Amino acid sequence: MSQRALRTGWLTLMALSLISTVISLWSFPDGWQAxxxxxxxILAWLKAxxxxxxxxxxxxxxxxARGFGIALGLFCVLLLGxxxxxxxF
Incomplete structure (x- = not known):
């Protein structure tokens, strides 16, 4: 694997982590918390x-990749549910 691909992957993971951290620290009104x-x-799914x-x-x-993607997608849908x-209720 090239250094460029690893660096791009790492930067992508850092950006997605930063976005999820900002969202989790933001104070949302009650209707927007869900x-x-x-x-x-969704950001965790993208990081995976x-x-x-x-x-x-x-x-x-x-x-x-397709098999893992399907399994990961089904798991994320279960978690979302x-x-x-x-x-x-």
Whole structure:
């Protein structure tokens, strides 16, 4: 793996972490807290995709990347459902 790809992946992870930190520290009104939590979960999903693609080399293995992407997506949808469930009842 090239140094440029590693550096790009690291910078992407730092930017996504900074954005999620800013969102988590921001004081949102009551109606917007669910949206903020959803945004943080989406950013965590993006960070997991970067780690899988760049650092574990799944960018060069599309079959495995698709499989891990589906599993990760289903897991994130489950987490999102568990996070939003108390708001619906």
């Amino acid at each position: 949206l903020a939590g959803t945004a943080i979960l 995709r970067v780690i899988l693609g760049r650092y574990l080399g799944l960018d060069s293995a599309p079959f495995w 568990l996070y939003l469930a108390p708001l619906m």
